[in-house]
Amino acid sequence: MTETIEIYKGLAGVPVDYTAVSKVNPETNSLLYRGYPVQELAANCSFEQVALLLWNGELPSKEELAEFEAFERANRALAPEVRTVIDALPTTSHPMDVVRTAVSVIGASDPETADDSPEANLRKAKRLFAGLPAIVAYDQRRRHGLEPVEARDDLDYSQNFLWLAFGEEQAPEVVDAFRVSMVLYAEHSFNASTFTARVITSTLADLYSAVTGAIGALKGPLHGGANEAVMHTFEEIGEAGQVEAWLDEALASKKKVMGFGHRVYKNGDSRVPTMRAAMERMIDHYGRQDVLDLYVALEEAFGGRKGIKPNLDYPAGPTYHLMGFDTPTFTPIFVASRITGWTAHILEQNASNALIRPLSVYNGPDERHVPGA
Ligand code: ACO
Numbered sequence: 001m002t003e004t005i006e007i008y009k010g011l012a013g014v015p016v017d018y019t020a021v022s023k024v025n026p027e028t029n030s031l032l033y034r035g036y037p038v039q040e041l042a043a044n045c046s047f048e049q050v051a052l053l054l055w056n057g058e059l060p061s062k063e064e065l066a067e068f069e070a071f072e073r074a075n076r077a078l079a080p081e082v083r084t085v086i087d088a089l090p091t092t093s094h095p096m097d098v099v100r101t102a103v104s105v106i107g108a109s110d111p112e113t114a115d116d117s118p119e120a121n122l123r124k125a126k127r128l129f130a131g132l133p134a135i136v137a138y139d140q141r142r143r144h145g146l147e148p149v150e151a152r153d154d155l156d157y158s159q160n161f162l163w164l165a166f167g168e169e170q171a172p173e174v175v176d177a178f179r180v181s182m183v184l185y186a187e188h189s190f191n192a193s194t195f196t197a198r199v200i201t202s203t204l205a206d207l208y209s210a211v212t213g214a215i216g217a218l219k220g221p222l223h224g225g226a227n228e229a230v231m232h233t234f235e236e237i238g239e240a241g242q243v244e245a246w247l248d249e250a251l252a253s254k255k256k257v258m259g260f261g262h263r264v265y266k267n268g269d270s271r272v273p274t275m276r277a278a279m280e281r282m283i284d285h286y287g288r289q290d291v292l293d294l295y296v297a298l299e300e301a302f303g304g305r306k307g308i309k310p311n312l313d314y315p316a317g318p319t320y321h322l323m324g325f326d327t328p329t330f331t332p333i334f335v336a337s338r339i340t341g342w343t344a345h346i347l348e349q350n351a352s353n354a355l356i357r358p359l360s361v362y363n364g365p366d367e368r369h370v371p372g373a
Contacts, residue, residue: 005361012263016356017198021054021344022187024264031270033187034058042274047157047182047337048072051129054187054344055122068126069156075130076151076160078138081109086135091143095136095332096219100212102135103128107208114206118347124207125343132336133157137164140329158182161336166324173285174323177278181316184271185334187341189264193217193224197342201349202356214342215335221258224338227330229258230317233298239290240297247301257302259314268309275315282322291318 008014023032031038034053041050045059048069052060060068085105086098106128107113112120138148149167151160158179162170170178188194197214201207218224237246250257262269283292295318299310320330 007361010263011358016190016195019189019345019348020057021341021348022189024189024270026265026267029265029267029270031188038184038271039274042180042183045183047179047186050183050186051340054340055125055347071126072130072157073151073153073160075127076134076153077131078134078148079106079109079131081105082131082135083138086139086142094219095139095143095328096215096225096335098139099132099135099332099335100215100219103208103212103215106131107206107212110208113208116204116206116350118350121207121343121347121350125339125347128211128339128343129336132332132339133161133164136329136332136336137161139332140165140326143328144326162323165329170323171285173281177282177319178323180274180278181319181333182337184275184312185316185337187338187344191223192220193338194342194345198345198349199356201346202353204353207343207346210346211339211342214338218335218338219331222256224313224331224334226258226311226313227317227320227334228327230313231321231327231330233258234291234294234318234321237294237298240293243294243297243301247298247305251305257298257308259317260302260308260310262309262311265309265311269311271312272310272315275312275319279315279319279322282319286322288322291322 021034023030023035025031033041033050034057036053036059041053045053046065049060049065052064052068056064082102082105086102089098089101110124112124115121134151141148146167149164152163155163155169158175159169162175162178190198193214196217197210200210200213221229237243247257279295280292283289295315299314303309316334317327317330320333321327325333
């Protein structure tokens with residue numbers, strides 16, 4: 001008699017470890033970073049403050065924040081070896097492949113790569129935090145044949161990110177919507193990319209290997225790639241009046257509607273109201289009511305038919321589009337934010353490590369033998 005073993009496909013509903021970094025509570029529809037509601041952080045904190053909270057467990061003092069801001073401003077430049085490798089890649093490379101390659105180059109060039117002490121890993125995390133915007137912006141500009149823009153140390157993180165991307169200072173409301181998106185994307189417990197980073201870390205591989213793997217996991221459209229996919233959907237649909245016809249066809253062909261649904265939240269993603277409000281501010285700022293009409297029409301039509309609600313990628317994609325980012329840059333922006341959560345988890349995994357190695361149940365052919373053996 002064969003024993004029945006329950007398989008938790010996709011590890012759905014399986015707790016695999018403790019974490020003190022964040023708590024997702026689907027029942028109360030809340031998300032806490034180190035105990036703080038993400039909505040409060042988005043309303044009151046800079047992205048730099050949130051990064052320090054995720055790494056250190058506490059919001060920074062004025063002095064700690066000033067010290068980190070100075071470090072971040074001093075570490076924004078694109079390293080020459082990274083620029084050389086990016087320039088060697090075709091301009092048709094997906095920006096997620098470019099960012100993943102850039103992090104690999106940084107890891108292969110960093111004399112601290114093999115030092116996995118918490119202090120060295122925190123320094124690496126902070127350098128990646130400071131350096132990623134230049135990589136993302138440089139690649140977007142090169143794909144459009146534009147000259148790179150030098151970082152400005154009189155601007156904060158979000159202002160500088162937009163400056164690097166567009167070579168123009170942006171209106172305060174645009175900077176603020178961007179900051180909100182960075183805070184909301186920063187951390188989300190054991191999502192696929194964070195779990196990937198933890199699995200790699202659990203083998204005692206270095207932080208850059210873990211981050212490179214996490215970028216690979218984030219690229220997929222069931223995870224971070226969904227913010228890019230949402231924009232493709234909007235382009236395919238065209239305008240609000242076409243939503244029903246598009247949906248008929250999408251559902252008939254069993255297509256996933258990107259930016260909807262979530263493994264953990266079943267009654268809506270706790271981050272959506274805050275991001276949607278930021279998106280609506282951008283719709284007013286850029287005078288694009290048509291985008292809101294399409295957003296609402298698809299949300300209502302899909303929600304009405306399937307009862308599935310939007311996730312964070314649904315309002316984030318159109319927000320980045322309105323700001324002027326090209327669609328393939330959306331997921332690399334997510335990388336620049338999630339680097340905080342990933343590295344906080346890498347530090348936590350290292351602090352109480354156990355190799356992550358689940359079991360599988362074999363369902364292939366019974367034992368057999370090579371002819372003549
Ligand atoms: N479009 C169409 N149907 C969906 C969607 C969707 N977006 N989401 C869930 N469903 C349906 C499934 O087809 C399935 O139906 P069935 O039971 O009739 O087969 C049911 O709802 C359950 O969905 P699963 O995919 O099995 O549930 P899971 O927990 O694995 O899915 C996931 C979560 C992968 C996020 C899913 O909702 C999805 O594919 N969404 C689209 C991609 C997306 O937006 N990803 C971003 C995630 S959030 C983030 O990374 C910030």
